[in-house]
Amino acid sequence: LIIREQEPPNLESPFAQLHSFLTPNCLFYVRSHFTTPILEQGNYSLTMDGAMEQSFSLSYDELRDLPAVTRTATLECAGNGRNYLVPQVKGLQWQLGAVSTAEWTGVPLATLLHRARLTADACEIVLQGADQGTPKDEPLPPGKIHYARSFPLTKAKDVVLAYAMNGQELGIDHGYPVRAVVPGYYGMASVKWLTHIHIMETPFQGYFQTSDYAYWDLEAGNPVRRPLREMLVKSAIGRPATREVIKAGSEYRVSGAAWSGNATVSKVEVSTDGGHEWKPACLTDEEQPFVWRRWEFKWLVPFKKGRYILMSRATDNDGNVQPDQHDRNFGPYAIHHTLPVEIEVQ
């Protein structure tokens, strides 16, 4: 893992290593906002309250006794790729690897919502972690806050309260003993060290929905602030690396991965001439919701030596295509435009 911040730990996965469909736990990227909370199974408690007939708490053992599911999901940090923005913007300087895929085992959130019997006005679900501290971006609330994030009730059907990751107990940095996994959303929604679930009757306007992890949308001509949600369609090249030297006249296997939050990736194209001509890549992973598809492209490297610019471009089943420029309304987030990889043929 590549260190982007020592404390709290923010660690990037080596994106070139796409040898397996599931990212090994030891290579799964880590995103932490505050000091890592050390929780114990023995006194862990998950509290559900808000717009419901019956609020309740569950111990770790009670949660483990409920029927479990295993769901595969790719998580991408909303700031992944930030290092490619020019001019540089503040925030962790992620390159390509703040994205990873795992199988998550735990209790469907739907099971707990069913037990709680929500009121008719319930509209959003706030997940709150045990991690707390003083955030960095203006406007700042006074004092310490907990990490907390919401999603609409309609998204709840996909959400898992996970205690295992690729068949192993969750690691401390990944939210031990229980985290949420919100498939399709940028990683900030998948709250780690989950201790509270609060049901709201109005949209949640917390710090990580407004000051941070938000963007500007347009509504009747006015920019309006909205929380980030679904990952936007994206592909990235794992191999070759920038400035890699490739042998003229050889056959080179360009490879990478592609994903989208709303839909499945249906097509990846590759350009070896800086975006003029595009050719289809081969998708090597099967199509399934909420997970990436790795891809390959056999490049017949020209005999002409010199610099070449490689690019990849993904399209999803909703017809969304990776754009060629970053949308400034997203500020330091949702960096999903096609990125040139400059290499040298010798």
Add this chain to the structure above:
Amino acid sequence: LIIREQEPPNLESPFAQLHSFLTPNCLFYVRSHFTTPILEQGNYSLTMDGAMEQSFSLSYDELRDLPAVTRTATLECAGNGRNYLVPQVKGLQWQLGAVSTAEWTGVPLATLLHRARLTADACEIVLQGADQGTPKDEPLPPGKIHYARSFPLTKAKDVVLAYAMNGQELGIDHGYPVRAVVPGYYGMASVKWLTHIHIMETPFQGYFQTSDYAYWDLEAGNPVRRPLREMLVKSAIGRPATREVIKAGSEYRVSGAAWSGNATVSKVEVSTDGGHEWKPACLTDEEQPFVWRRWEFKWLVPFKKGRYILMSRATDNDGNVQPDQHDRNFGPYAIHHTLPVEIEVQ
């Protein structure tokens, strides 16, 4: 007027001059966010659209032909008193005088809503001015924006689209030819140079609702960002001024004004010993919604020479009392705590 910023013009009323219940137009405070737009009656147009059966536009003459009302309202800038915060915060350094009262003549907003026939889902009304520019506070939208502010539909009954102020045509700095007046709300709601009214089915999350003119409320233990709305109960001392020298053993008339956005002011008390003992002041203006009440207190100045600390404290009919400390959740806004005025008896 006291200059707080030359361009755009931000001008403070001399608060000590409370000689009249209505502030003369030439002494009414001015708050501008962007360069003053120069509009003309001849090509002025007010557009109404959004969640309604029939969107429409009105010329200035068409607006003037509608039945008019005259309503008195005190407007206070949400940042009034900011200069008293310690440590100093960024923003215009208003002292006491970013508050004034006028009679506003124009068309009730209700008349236009009636004509528009709103849909059942209508919930908020966005007012947009012709003024536009690049704002200052993070997070910033990319590019220029118009000044725009919303309020809930339930507030619409109080709102006037005003073309006259104290019987005179609106001045350029006060929104010529038409501004909104939202009685009871901080001044930022009373959009000047009004050209668009947009009806929303969800709360408006524009820049001046989220980045600026917003505060932190608490909801289920988490700070949440909310737009500022009603003025909080407040009184301020106009006379004496800080450091004024007052004759020992004389009778001195302490005076000021008090207001509240939600209710009328029912009581003002004065302390001449730094807040230990409080005595009732006499309210010299009658009680009416959305306007200030000036007050007087006859102080029998002691024979003992030295420094004295005067304070005033207002209570409104909803039982709200002026606090003795600034609430940090409001940041640089809603500064309505009791302010000590230190004077010298000689």
